[in-house]
Amino acid sequence: MVSPIAASSKEGSPSKGDAPEPAPIRRLHESLVNRIAAGEIIHRPASALKELIENCLDAGATTIRIQIKDGGLKLLQIQDNGCGIKKADLPILAQRFTTSKLSTFSDLAHLTTYGFRGEALASISHVANLTVITKTRKDSCAWKAAYLDGELSPAHPGHAPDPKPCAGNDGTTITVENLFYNTPARLSAIRNSSEEYARILDVVTKYSVHNAGVSFSCKKAGSNTPDLSTPSSSTTHQAIRMLYGQGVAKDLLNIEVSPAAPISTKQKGKRKRKESDDLDEEEDGEDVLSNSDGEAVADETEWRAEVYFTNANYHAKKTVFLLFINHRLVESPRIKRAIEAVYTGVLPKGASPFVYLSLQLDPTTVDVNVHPTKREVHFLNEESITERIADEIQAKLARVGERVFEYQTLLTGGIAEPDTGKKSKGKEKMRDPEADSDEEHGHPTTTSAAKKKVLSQHKVRTSVADRTLDSMFPVAIPSRHGSREGVEEDDAEVGATPDTRVQHISESMCFLATIARLRERVRKAKHIQLAEILDKHTFVGVVDLQRELSLVQHSTKLYLVNHGALIEELFYQLGLRQFGDFSRLKLSPSPPLRQLIALAVDAEDTEKSKLSKSEIVDGIFDILISRRDMLFEYFSLSISAEGLVESLPLLLPKFMPNLDKLPLFLMRLGPQVNWTAEAECFDTFLHELAYFYTPGPGPLASALKRSAEDDPSDGGAERDDIGQVMAAEKWQIQHILFPAMRRYLVPPKSLLARDVVQVANVPDLYRVFERC
Structure with missing residues (x-):
C-alpha cells in the first residue's frame, strides 16, 4: 500500500522523458546589483571604518576623530581636517565608480593612494543612512548632504535633496547610521556590539601605528574619554x-631592508624555508634569482622595508602581525608564515612575536585590484623579497642573541639591579650556578631560556615580612586596651605577645537539632572565591579604624574590607562552634548585674519608651536572672543568685574583649534576644555575643575623645590614652583576628555586597600607566 505523501510526490514529479523548462534570464534591478556589490565591500562596521579612514588619509588629514555607538551599527562617525570635498562633486559623491584617483586603466600601474574604485561611499549608502558635512579651505561655509542608495536624498521629508549650507570646520565629517538596516541576514550575523567595537579599535590601532604623524582618537558616543588616543608628530x-x-x-x-642589504648565506642555510625556494646560492656567496630555464636573472626591482619586531625576551600567545604594503593595510599568509618560521628556534613552543612590517614597492609591480575590499595585493618577486626580509630579521635576532630575565626581590624595592659596570634598570643576566657545575662535569643542562617568563604585572609578593602600612610608623607592640586588673582566665591564657599562632579550637559535641541546623546553614552559605581570598591573603594595613576599613592583598589584587563585619561574623561562628563548651573568662571582683545594666540604660535615650529607666533596668535584670541556668550551661555566662556577673564566655584564646562594652552587652540581651523560640534565641544571643567581642572604641574611648575635643589645652593625657587604645586595637586586628579569620571563618556570600571590594589589580594598573 502506497502512502498518500509518496503518491502525491510521484504525481508531481516529471517523467524521465520530459525535460524541465529552462528558466528565463532576467537583468537584475540596479538597486539589487548595488546592494549585492555593497555586501562584498562592507562586511561589518570595521570594514566600513577602514574605507573611511583611508579616505581621510588620502585627503591629507592630520587629525582623525571617530565616534562609535553599539559597535558601529547605530552610529559610526569619522571627522578629519583634510582638504574636504567640493560642493560641485557632492551630487555624484556616493555613486558607484566615481573617484578622483583614476582616469584611465593605466593609472592603476602608478597608484599611490588608498582608494581608487569609488565604491566605499556608494556601498555604505546602499546599506545605511549616510550623511556628509564637508568644507574646503576656500569655501565660506560647510555643506551638508544626505545619501540613500547612492543618490542625494532629503534630510527631512518634504525638503529638497540638494546640499544645504551649515556650520563646519575645514575637512569632512561622515556619519553612518543604522548600518545593515535593509539587510537583515547580514545584521543577524553580526555578533554583539562589544566584539564589533573591539574590531574597530583594532583597525584604528593598526592605522595609528603606521601613520604615527596623524593624531587618532576613537571613543564611544556619549563618553567623555576616548578609548584610543594618539598625539600627532610621534614616532x-x-x-x-x-x-x-x-x-x-x-x-x-628595528631594521631597514633593501635589495642592496647584504645577506649572510650561512644564516640562509640554518633556517628552514616553508615556502618554495627559487633562490640559488653560488659558490662566491652572491645571491641571484633563477627563472624557469635556470638562467640567472638580476633582481633590479627597487623596494624598501622597515620592520619593528620583538626580540627573544618577548612572547605572546598569538602572533601580532601588522603588514602595510605601499601604506595599505593588507594580509599575506605567506609573509606571516615566513616570519613565524624565523622565531621557531628562538621562542619557546607556543610563544609568538609582535611584528610590524611596512613594505614600499614600485607601484608598477603591485596589483592592488585582486580583492573586493583591497585586503590582499599581489606583487612581483614576492618570494625573494620575503626571503630577504626574513633573513635580515633572523640576522638581527642572532646578533642580539642573549635572552634577559627579570626577577623581583621586594615589593617596595622594585626589580633588583645587578652590580655591574653597565646600567640596566631591573634587569640582570642570570645564570644558574647548578647548571655551571653540571656543565663542568659534562652533563647536559636546561638553560634558563626554557623557563616561563613572568611579566612584571603578574608578579606577586609572597613574603609576609614585607612592609605594611603600619610598619612605616615604628612603634612598640602596644598593650591591650582595657584594664587587665580583676580579670582571670580559667581555661585559656590571654596575653599580648608577638606570638600570632592561632590555637586550635575544636567543635563541641552538641546533639541539639537547632544547633546542627545553624551550623549547616553556615556551611551552605560559604562563598568559595571569598574563602580563598581570606585563606591566602596578605595583610596590608588598617586604613580607617573608625570606619573599620582594612586593606588585604590576594594574588595581584588589592581588596578593601570592612574588618568589623568580618570579625563579627568570625565571632558568631566561633560561638556556634563552641556552643555548650566555652572557656570561661572570670571577673574578679564580680560586678553587680543591675548596676552594669543601669549604666548602659542611663546612656540611652528612653524618652519614647512608656517605661521609666528604673523599670527598664528591672525588666532586663529579671529576664537574665530567670535564665541564668541556661546562660551558664550553654554559654558559660555565670550570674550568681545575688546578681553578680562572675564569668563570661571566652571565644578566642589570646583575645580579650573590650570590657568597656560589657554594660551595653548585658543591656542588649533583654530587648535584642528572642527568648520565646529556641532557634531564634540561640541565633540572636550569639549575634549579640559577637557584637560584644568585635573591637571598637567603646564608651571609655569615646568619652576620652569627647573630653579632649572639649578642652584641647588639657587634652594631652587623653589623646595619649586614645592613641594607646587605637594602637592596641590595630595590633589585635592584624596579629590575632585576621590569622583567626584565615583559619576559622567560613565567609558567606552576603559579605560581597558591601564589605569586600576590589580596589586595584596590578595588570589593570599596568595597562593604565602604559598609556600615560
Whole structure:
C-alpha cells in the first residue's frame, strides 16, 4: 500500500522523458546589483571604518576623530581636517565608480593612494543612512548632504535633496547610521556590539601605528574619554609603546631592508624555508634569482622595508602581525608564515612575536585590484623579497642573541639591579650556578631560556615580612586596651605577645537539632572565591579604624574590607562552634548585674519608651536572672543568685574583649534576644555575643575623645590614652583576628555586597600607566 505523501510526490514529479523548462534570464534591478556589490565591500562596521579612514588619509588629514555607538551599527562617525570635498562633486559623491584617483586603466600601474574604485561611499549608502558635512579651505561655509542608495536624498521629508549650507570646520565629517538596516541576514550575523567595537579599535590601532604623524582618537558616543588616543608628530616606536604597551616596546628591534642589504648565506642555510625556494646560492656567496630555464636573472626591482619586531625576551600567545604594503593595510599568509618560521628556534613552543612590517614597492609591480575590499595585493618577486626580509630579521635576532630575565626581590624595592659596570634598570643576566657545575662535569643542562617568563604585572609578593602600612610608623607592640586588673582566665591564657599562632579550637559535641541546623546553614552559605581570598591573603594595613576599613592583598589584587563585619561574623561562628563548651573568662571582683545594666540604660535615650529607666533596668535584670541556668550551661555566662556577673564566655584564646562594652552587652540581651523560640534565641544571643567581642572604641574611648575635643589645652593625657587604645586595637586586628579569620571563618556570600571590594589589580594598573 502506497502512502498518500509518496503518491502525491510521484504525481508531481516529471517523467524521465520530459525535460524541465529552462528558466528565463532576467537583468537584475540596479538597486539589487548595488546592494549585492555593497555586501562584498562592507562586511561589518570595521570594514566600513577602514574605507573611511583611508579616505581621510588620502585627503591629507592630520587629525582623525571617530565616534562609535553599539559597535558601529547605530552610529559610526569619522571627522578629519583634510582638504574636504567640493560642493560641485557632492551630487555624484556616493555613486558607484566615481573617484578622483583614476582616469584611465593605466593609472592603476602608478597608484599611490588608498582608494581608487569609488565604491566605499556608494556601498555604505546602499546599506545605511549616510550623511556628509564637508568644507574646503576656500569655501565660506560647510555643506551638508544626505545619501540613500547612492543618490542625494532629503534630510527631512518634504525638503529638497540638494546640499544645504551649515556650520563646519575645514575637512569632512561622515556619519553612518543604522548600518545593515535593509539587510537583515547580514545584521543577524553580526555578533554583539562589544566584539564589533573591539574590531574597530583594532583597525584604528593598526592605522595609528603606521601613520604615527596623524593624531587618532576613537571613543564611544556619549563618553567623555576616548578609548584610543594618539598625539600627532610621534614616532613609530612611540606609537607602538602607547598602543601595545611598554611590554612590547621595551623588547622592540628595528631594521631597514633593501635589495642592496647584504645577506649572510650561512644564516640562509640554518633556517628552514616553508615556502618554495627559487633562490640559488653560488659558490662566491652572491645571491641571484633563477627563472624557469635556470638562467640567472638580476633582481633590479627597487623596494624598501622597515620592520619593528620583538626580540627573544618577548612572547605572546598569538602572533601580532601588522603588514602595510605601499601604506595599505593588507594580509599575506605567506609573509606571516615566513616570519613565524624565523622565531621557531628562538621562542619557546607556543610563544609568538609582535611584528610590524611596512613594505614600499614600485607601484608598477603591485596589483592592488585582486580583492573586493583591497585586503590582499599581489606583487612581483614576492618570494625573494620575503626571503630577504626574513633573513635580515633572523640576522638581527642572532646578533642580539642573549635572552634577559627579570626577577623581583621586594615589593617596595622594585626589580633588583645587578652590580655591574653597565646600567640596566631591573634587569640582570642570570645564570644558574647548578647548571655551571653540571656543565663542568659534562652533563647536559636546561638553560634558563626554557623557563616561563613572568611579566612584571603578574608578579606577586609572597613574603609576609614585607612592609605594611603600619610598619612605616615604628612603634612598640602596644598593650591591650582595657584594664587587665580583676580579670582571670580559667581555661585559656590571654596575653599580648608577638606570638600570632592561632590555637586550635575544636567543635563541641552538641546533639541539639537547632544547633546542627545553624551550623549547616553556615556551611551552605560559604562563598568559595571569598574563602580563598581570606585563606591566602596578605595583610596590608588598617586604613580607617573608625570606619573599620582594612586593606588585604590576594594574588595581584588589592581588596578593601570592612574588618568589623568580618570579625563579627568570625565571632558568631566561633560561638556556634563552641556552643555548650566555652572557656570561661572570670571577673574578679564580680560586678553587680543591675548596676552594669543601669549604666548602659542611663546612656540611652528612653524618652519614647512608656517605661521609666528604673523599670527598664528591672525588666532586663529579671529576664537574665530567670535564665541564668541556661546562660551558664550553654554559654558559660555565670550570674550568681545575688546578681553578680562572675564569668563570661571566652571565644578566642589570646583575645580579650573590650570590657568597656560589657554594660551595653548585658543591656542588649533583654530587648535584642528572642527568648520565646529556641532557634531564634540561640541565633540572636550569639549575634549579640559577637557584637560584644568585635573591637571598637567603646564608651571609655569615646568619652576620652569627647573630653579632649572639649578642652584641647588639657587634652594631652587623653589623646595619649586614645592613641594607646587605637594602637592596641590595630595590633589585635592584624596579629590575632585576621590569622583567626584565615583559619576559622567560613565567609558567606552576603559579605560581597558591601564589605569586600576590589580596589586595584596590578595588570589593570599596568595597562593604565602604559598609556600615560
